[in-house]
Amino acid sequence: MEKQSFSSKLIEAFKQEKFLLFCLAYMLLPVPLLTPLAKNIGLDDCLWSVFFSTLLLLTIFVTMQFFAIKTVKACCSVLLIFTLVPSAIFLAYLLFAQAFLLSDSITSIFETNPEESKEFIAYYMNPFITAGIVAYASIPVFMIFKMRGNGVFSICRHKVPFSICITMLLLFVIFRPAAHSVYFINFYKTYIQYKKRHYEEKKEIANRLKQPFAVSKLQPDTLGQTLVVIIGESLTRHHMSLYGYGRKTNVLLNRKDSSLVVYDDVVSPQVHTIPVIRKVMTFLERNHADYFSKRPSLFELFNRAGYETYFISNQPYGGRYETSYDLLLTQAKHQHNPSLQKKPDGVVFPYLQEALGDKKKNKLIVIHLMGNHMAYIFRYPKEYDVFHNDSDDFIRSNAKYMTPEAVKTIDRYDNSVRYNDFVISNIIQFVKKSNNSSAVVYFSDHGEEVYDLRDFAGHAYEKVSSYMCEIPFLVWRSPSFGNYRTDLAFDTKRPFSTADFLYSITDLAGLRYENFDATRSLFNQAFKPRERYVGEYTYQEVKDMTKDLEHSK
Numbered sequence: 001m002e003k004q005s006f007s008s009k010l011i012e013a014f015k016q017e018k019f020l021l022f023c024l025a026y027m028l029l030p031v032p033l034l035t036p037l038a039k040n041i042g043l044d045d046c047l048w049s050v051f052f053s054t055l056l057l058l059t060i061f062v063t064m065q066f067f068a069i070k071t072v073k074a075c076c077s078v079l080l081i082f083t084l085v086p087s088a089i090f091l092a093y094l095l096f097a098q099a100f101l102l103s104d105s106i107t108s109i110f111e112t113n114p115e116e117s118k119e120f121i122a123y124y125m126n127p128f129i130t131a132g133i134v135a136y137a138s139i140p141v142f143m144i145f146k147m148r149g150n151g152v153f154s155i156c157r158h159k160v161p162f163s164i165c166i167t168m169l170l171l172f173v174i175f176r177p178a179a180h181s182v183y184f185i186n187f188y189k190t191y192i193q194y195k196k197r198h199y200e201e202k203k204e205i206a207n208r209l210k211q212p213f214a215v216s217k218l219q220p221d222t223l224g225q226t227l228v229v230i231i232g233e234s235l236t237r238h239h240m241s242l243y244g245y246g247r248k249t250n251v252l253l254n255r256k257d258s259s260l261v262v263y264d265d266v267v268s269p270q271v272h273t274i275p276v277i278r279k280v281m282t283f284l285e286r287n288h289a290d291y292f293s294k295r296p297s298l299f300e301l302f303n304r305a306g307y308e309t310y311f312i313s314n315q316p317y318g319g320r321y322e323t324s325y326d327l328l329l330t331q332a333k334h335q336h337n338p339s340l341q342k343k344p345d346g347v348v349f350p351y352l353q354e355a356l357g358d359k360k361k362n363k364l365i366v367i368h369l370m371g372n373h374m375a376y377i378f379r380y381p382k383e384y385d386v387f388h389n390d391s392d393d394f395i396r397s398n399a400k401y402m403t404p405e406a407v408k409t410i411d412r413y414d415n416s417v418r419y420n421d422f423v424i425s426n427i428i429q430f431v432k433k434s435n436n437s438s439a440v441v442y443f444s445d446h447g448e449e450v451y452d453l454r455d456f457a458g459h460a461y462e463k464v465s466s467y468m469c470e471i472p473f474l475v476w477r478s479p480s481f482g483n484y485r486t487d488l489a490f491d492t493k494r495p496f497s498t499a500d501f502l503y504s505i506t507d508l509a510g511l512r513y514e515n516f517d518a519t520r521s522l523f524n525q526a527f528k529p530r531e532r533y534v535g536e537y538t539y540q541e542v543k544d545m546t547k548d549l550e551h552s553k
C-alpha cells in the first residue's frame with residue numbers, strides 16, 4: 001500500500017512540477033542530445049551520455065521531492081551555477097565546431113590566461129552572441145522563479161527510497177563511466193585532477209632538485225657556446241613559402257642560406273600549447289607521465305651543466321597566469337616577461353640582446369613567442385598588413401565556407417606569418433652579431449588550420465588534422481659552432497617529433513647524462529625513426545583523416 005502511494009505520488013509530482021522538470025532538462029540534456037553532432041566521438045559514447053544524463057535528471061527530480069520548495073530552488077540555483085559555464089562551452093564546441101570537448105582541451109581552458117580570453121572575447125563578441133548568452137542564462141532563472149510545490153515525501157517515512165536517491169547521486173560522482181558521461185561532472189573532475197596533478201608535480205620536482213644528478217660535457221669548457229631555442233606558436237608549415245606556400249610569407253628566411261637547416265618532416269606531439277610544452281621541455285612520454293617530474297627538464301639539465309640559462313617570454317606566465325608548465329620555466333636562472341607590455345613579438349629583442357651581451361661562457365636562451373596565435377590581427381604591427389586577397393587574388397577556393405570573413409582571416413594569418421619571418425631572422429642576426437660559437441633552433445609548438453580543409457580556423461585536438469601538427473623546424477649554426485662535434489648529423493628528411501626535443505637539444509650542446517638516448521636525438525648519427533603520435537593518434541592516422549576531409553571538400 002505504502003509502495004503504491006509512493007509511486008502514484010511520484011507520477012503526480014511529474015505531472016505537477018513541470019518547471020522543475022523542464023529546468024533540470026534544460027540544464028542537463030541539451031549537451032548529451034546534441035553529441036551526435038560531434039565528429040570525434042562514437043555513437044555508443046553519445047548513447048551513454050544521454051542515458052546517464054537522463055538517469056541523473058530523474059534521480060535529482062525524485063530527490064527534490066523530499067525537500068521543501070525553498071531548498072529545491074536553492075539546489076536548482078547551485079546546479080545552474082555549476083552547469084552554466086561548462087554547458088555553454090560544450091554547446092559552443094558542438095554547434096560551431098561539431099566536436100565534443102575532450103579532457104586535454106578542458107585542461108587547456110583552465111590554463112588559458114585571462115588576457116588571452118579577453119582578447120578572444122573582445123574580438124569575437126557581437127550583440128547577437130551577447131543577446132544569445134543572456135537569453136540562454138535567463139530561461140532557467142525564470143523557471144526557478146516559477147517553481148511551486150512542496151516536499152511530497154517525508155524522509156523519515158521513506159528512508160529506503162531516499163537512501164537510494166542519495167547513493168545514486170554519489171555514484172554519479174564516484175562511478176567513473178557515469179561521471180565521465182555527464183558533461184559537467186566530467187568538466188569539474190578534470191579540473192580537480194589537473195589541480196591535484198599540478199600540486200604533486202610541484203612537490204616532486206622541488207624534492208628532486210635537491211638530489212644530485214650528473215651532467216657531463218663532450219667539449220672542453222673553454223669553448224663557450226650560445227644556444228637559442230625559439231618556441232613559436234600556432235604556425236603551420238603549410239602557410240610558409242619556405243615550405244612551398246604560394247604567398248611570399250618568408251622573405252628573409254631562405255633555403256639557399258647554407259647556415260640554415262630547414263627540416264621537412266617534423267610534427268608536434270599534440271595540437272595544444274600546454275601538452276606540447278610539457279612534452280618538449282621534459283622526458284615525459286605517452287606511457288610514462290611520471291617522467292615529467294621524475295626526470296630532469298630542459299633548464300635543469302643546462303643549469304646542472306653549468307650554463308647560464310635565460311627565459312624570455314611574450315606569452316604570459318607566472319603569478320596569476322600560472323600554468324602546469326610554469327614550474328619548468330621558472331627554473332631558468334634569468335627570466336624576463338615582456339608579455340606584460342602586450343606588444344607583437346619584436347618586444348623580445350632588447351631582452352635577447354641583453355642576454356647575448358652577457359659574456360658568460362655557456363648560455364641557453366629560450367624565447368617563447370606569441371607567434372601566430374588567434375586573433376591573428378593582434379600578432380603583427382601595421383606595416384606587416386601586406387596580404388590582401390582583393391589585390392593579389394590568391395585565395396581561389398569555391399568552397400561555400402570561403403566567405404569574405406574567412407578570406408580576411410587567411411590574409412591576417414599570412415600577415416602574422418610574414419612578421420614571424422622577420423622576428424626569427426632578426427633573432428638569428430642578433431645571435432650572428434654576438435660572434436660566439438652559437439646555434440638557433442626554431443619550431444612552433446603546434447600548427448594551425450586556417451580554412452585549409454573546412455569551415456574552421458584554429459587548432460583543436462577534437463578536429464586534429466595534418467595542418468595542426470606539421471610544424472616548421474629550423475636550425476641555424478654559426479661557422480664555428482660544433483667544430484668539436486663533427487659527429488653530428490643534419491639530415492633534413494628525418495621524420496621527427498618534438499616529443500624528443502630534449503634528447504636533441506642536449507645532444508646539440510654535447511651534454512651527457514643518465515638515460516640519454518642517442519637514437520632519439522635528431523642530430524645524432526645513431527638517430528632511429530620512431531612511431532610518432534599526435535595525442536593518442538598515430539601521425540599516419542592523422543594524415544589519413546586529413547586525406548578523407550580533403551576528398552570530401
Ligand SMILES: [Zn+2]
Binds near residue numbers: 272273445
Ligand atoms: Zn600553442
